[in-house]
Amino acid sequence: MAELKSLSLFFFFFLFTLLASTAEPRLTTDFYSKSCPRFHDIVRDTISTKQITNPTTAAAVLRLFFHDCFPNGCDASILISSTAFNSAERDSPINLSLPGDGFDAVVRAKTALELACPNTVSCSDIISAATRDLLVTVGGPHYPVFLGRRDSRISKASLLADLLPLPSSPISKTIRQFESRGFSVQEMVALSGAHSIGFSHCKEFVGLVGRNSTGYNPRFAVALTKACSNYPKDPTLSVFNDINTPNKFDNMYYQNIPKGLGLLESDHGLYSDPRTRPFVDLYARDQDRFFKDFANAMQKLSLYGVQTGRRGEIRRRCDEVN
Incomplete structure (x- = not known):
């Protein structure tokens, strides 16, 4: 009887240890409330x-x-x-x-x-x-x-x-890249709204501007060509992704695309593909819906492939491992 009791306790502690070692702590919004309240x-x-x-x-x-x-x-x-x-x-x-x-x-x-x-x-x-x-x-x-x-x-x-998706990637490839990580076509289009702010270097789009049937507004194409005329000598030359409200996060990015004011090939691809075009139209007319979907997609992306518990470390410096 004593041996049976000892054996039972052994299996109990073995199971407890196994579960403790495999269970991953969950992320929480108040994770630092005690360890780093500020x-x-x-x-x-x-x-x-x-x-x-x-x-x-x-x-x-x-x-x-x-x-x-x-x-x-x-x-x-x-x-x-x-x-x-x-x-x-x-x-x-x-x-x-x-x-x-x-x-x-x-x-x-x-x-x-x-x-x-x-x-x-x-x-x-x-x-x-x-x-x-x-x-x-x-x-x-x-x-x-x-x-x-x-x-x-x-x-x-x-x-x-x-x-990583490239500015020149075909829209079908970009969709596959997102779907392979569990993101829908709509979530991909919502996340593309990040181009509402920031800029892109001329080298990422200037080669497309002069081509036929690329979707650029003719006057916009002329302006881009002029703005990037010196980029071979100055590779830092860039243009705002959203020429109307470049420093404000809003839905103007989606309003620009149907007008031929998208900057990158990937922007034009969103409107030329029937799988993504309806979402561009949706977000162009409804900023609240865009904000809601963008926030949900960003939160989902922020949880992708995270390391917790014993995996990884807390680096003392962000640019090097401990």
């Missing part, structure tokens, strides 16, 4: 100051968020610097044009948080919270941000091969 205030104050100093910060952080989360999950792997032994994600060709303001905003917030709550807040949580807060500052929708992510220890440029 988390939201510190992030908001830091990035608001940065936005005032440089109004392109919101678009830069939004793009950084997408380039981190979409390929392989929201784990701040985009922030890790390359070493002599490893080429990191941020040095992948598709990420070389990421604005430095996005990286700087996250680093500033991390520095402030390390002073207030050392070794507590992950860089991946900072990106997600800062993205939401900056969107609100430029007129975008507010949505709950779930927290408790941990940072990846791995960042390899080679892992990004063909995972």
Whole structure:
């Protein structure tokens, strides 16, 4: 009887240990309420100051968020610097044009948080919270941000091969890329509304402007050609994604596309494809619906591929593993 009791206890503790080791903690909106109670205030104050100093910060952080989360999950792997032994994600060709303001905003917030709550807040949580807060500052929708992510220890440029949509990607390919990550066509179109703010470099679209049947408004095409006339000598030349309200997050991006005022090939593709065109029309006439769908899609993307519990780490510096 004693041996049977001992055996039962052994299996009980074995089962308990197994469940404890495999159960992943859930993300919550109040994850730092005790460990870092001023988390939201510190992030908001830091990035608001940065936005005032440089109004392109919101678009830069939004793009950084997408380039981190979409390929392989929201784990701040985009922030890790390359070493002599490893080429990191941020040095992948598709990420070389990421604005430095996005990286700087996250680093500033991390520095402030390390002073207030050392070794507590992950860089991946900072990106997600800062993205939401900056969107609100430029007129975008507010949505709950779930927290408790941990940072990846791995960042390899080679892992990004063909995972991020390109401005020149055919719309069918972009749809497949989103669907492979569990996002519907409508969610893809809603997330494309991120182009409501920010800019694109001339090299990403100038080759299309002179082609026939590309969807550009003729006068707009002339203006783009003129604006980018010197881009071979100055590769930093760029044009706002939304020429009407470039610093305000709204639905003007969708209103521009049917008029031939979309900047990128991917923008025109949204209106030429029958699977995506109805959603462009919907969001062009209903900003409230766009805000609602965009917020839901952003929250869903912020939860994609996250690491929690024993997976990953809390980096002391966002640009290097511990």
